Amino acid sequence: MDRQTKLIVFLFCIIKLVLHLVADYNSGFQGDELLHIETGNHLAFGYMEFPPLIGWIAFIQNLFQSQSVFIHHIFPHIATILIFIFVSKTVVALGGKSKAVFLVLLCLLPVMGRSQQLFQPVVFSQLFWIMGFYYLTKYAKFLDKKYLWCLTITVALGFLTKYDAVFFIFGLSALLFFRQTREALIKHKFWWNIIAFIMIVSPNILWQYSNDFPVLKMFSRLYETQLDKISTVKVLSGLIMSLNPLTLLISIPAVIALFHKNFKPYRILSLSIVLSVLFLAFSKGKGYYFYPIVLTVLPFGGVFWENIILKKRKWIIYPVSLLLIVSGLFLLPFSLPITSLESYLNNEYQYEKKEVKGGQYAIKEERYSKTKWEETLSELKTVYNSLPKNEQKNCLIWGKHYGQAGAITLLGKNYGLPETFSLHGSFYLWLPNGNIPETIIAIRYSDENGSDFFEPYFEEVKPIKSIYNPYADEEEQVRQTIFICHKPKQDFDTLKRIFADRIFE
Numbered sequence: 001m002d003r004q005t006k007l008i009v010f011l012f013c014i015i016k017l018v019l020h021l022v023a024d025y026n027s028g029f030q031g032d033e034l035l036h037i038e039t040g041n042h043l044a045f046g047y048m049e050f051p052p053l054i055g056w057i058a059f060i061q062n063l064f065q066s067q068s069v070f071i072h073h074i075f076p077h078i079a080t081i082l083i084f085i086f087v088s089k090t091v092v093a094l095g096g097k098s099k100a101v102f103l104v105l106l107c108l109l110p111v112m113g114r115s116q117q118l119f120q121p122v123v124f125s126q127l128f129w130i131m132g133f134y135y136l137t138k139y140a141k142f143l144d145k146k147y148l149w150c151l152t153i154t155v156a157l158g159f160l161t162k163y164d165a166v167f168f169i170f171g172l173s174a175l176l177f178f179r180q181t182r183e184a185l186i187k188h189k190f191w192w193n194i195i196a197f198i199m200i201v202s203p204n205i206l207w208q209y210s211n212d213f214p215v216l217k218m219f220s221r222l223y224e225t226q227l228d229k230i231s232t233v234k235v236l237s238g239l240i241m242s243l244n245p246l247t248l249l250i251s252i253p254a255v256i257a258l259f260h261k262n263f264k265p266y267r268i269l270s271l272s273i274v275l276s277v278l279f280l281a282f283s284k285g286k287g288y289y290f291y292p293i294v295l296t297v298l299p300f301g302g303v304f305w306e307n308i309i310l311k312k313r314k315w316i317i318y319p320v321s322l323l324l325i326v327s328g329l330f331l332l333p334f335s336l337p338i339t340s341l342e343s344y345l346n347n348e349y350q351y352e353k354k355e356v357k358g359g360q361y362a363i364k365e366e367r368y369s370k371t372k373w374e375e376t377l378s379e380l381k382t383v384y385n386s387l388p389k390n391e392q393k394n395c396l397i398w399g400k401h402y403g404q405a406g407a408i409t410l411l412g413k414n415y416g417l418p419e420t421f422s423l424h425g426s427f428y429l430w431l432p433n434g435n436i437p438e439t440i441i442a443i444r445y446s447d448e449n450g451s452d453f454f455e456p457y458f459e460e461v462k463p464i465k466s467i468y469n470p471y472a473d474e475e476e477q478v479r480q481t482i483f484i485c486h487k488p489k490q491d492f493d494t495l496k497r498i499f500a501d502r503i504f505e
Helices: 003-025 031-039 053-062 074-093 098-108 113-117 121-142 145-159 165-177 179-187 191-210 214-225 232-242 245-259 261-282 287-309 314-335 341-346 369-386 402-415 425-430 448-453 492-498
Strands: 396-399 439-445 458-468 479-488
Touching: 003 074, 003 098, 003 113, 031 053, 031 402, 031 425, 053 074, 053 121, 074 098, 074 113, 074 121, 074 287, 098 245, 098 287, 098 314, 113 121, 113 314, 121 145, 121 165, 121 179, 121 261, 121 287, 145 165, 145 191, 165 179, 165 261, 232 245, 232 287, 245 261, 245 287, 245 314, 261 287, 287 314, 369 402, 369 439, 369 458, 369 479, 396 402, 402 425, 402 439, 439 448, 448 458, 448 479
Parallel strands: 396 439
Antiparallel strands: 439 479, 458 479
16 A cells, blocks of 8 residues: 555545544434443343444443443444555555545445444444455465464454354355365365364354354344345345445446456455355345445445546546535435534435324434433433332332433433343343342333333332433334332242243334
């Protein structure tokens, strides 16, 4: 990578970081983030919804003992910068130079924002996917054993981040379809790499086995409620729109490049991408599941433009760059909360407005969650303070949704709230033992009729407060209701057995 290319990468990384820091200023915590942050207080080799790496990262962030969005987004921002760096290194490894890198990063700058902003496994999955593809590229070019080991470790870390690494691993089977790489693998005794991979991921596999493979139950629930309802056309159109339709100027040449004669030395990489895409499409993945693959495809488009199109028509880069910049500036407020909620509602919201029964708007949670959690916790405090002193002493809060339980755990001390528990997702693993206190404050997404969820477990359940959320983007989250529950019918251990097959409800 020459000096000019490094300067381009550096400038793009700075711009990307600044955009995310501005977004931090204008946003709060999204519900899933609150679960991921809490995993750092319960280190393990696995969790109900995802592999363990997010918990280890959360543990480091939690050492700051901070409730700041900035602190809990440190590692997502680092991962995003590394994604830009490894995408650029991949472009160069494919034979691209400064212009190719510039075009690819220009495509990526305004998109994938939410997936790279939040403290979720998604951004780290993208990082390890593009890192793995970079080392695959280097190995395919040079057949050097060190790249094979870098690939092995990266893929293992990817698996410990998000189970979608299996799609990348499936793509690696392309190495066996070509005599040159097949012979190199045998020469390098690749079975040791397989053994090393198994050893690295085995603690998580054993954890899954000892907990009756909750990941399979989660996927079953996901297919039941979401994935089986997704059409291929809808996924493809949604993916194009979320990635900026004008990036087709680069992505279409990228697809052409995968099969172009000038890229014949990279047929292994092309086949690897195709296999991953086919497996993911067969599995009915959501649109954003394809983001890591996009990171591996676009470099081909950048190199195709630089080496084939711009070779004879250098001037074309100026109008194309201008189109990408203008469209990117237009899309940025949709991709990241770089403007205030008020500004977003007055300007951008009209272009993506959707109807939610009972709500006034439909907005991604992190854009308004500061206000949401402040109101929720304030109302919980009011209910808690209304209890007699003897009931306050041992009272706990039951958060039906892990996001509610996570918000109380992270922010509840500011309001003098008692500890919380939940049977939803990984919070199920952290359920207390012994007897349930005589008084429980419960909260769930519902109206007052939501008491039916808690009634089987208490003699008395009374709705106390209803919290309206005009910004909810799902009908079920328009209202939260707080209940006071008295006289439990069972202890925590029995409750845990009752919910053993209901943790993803």
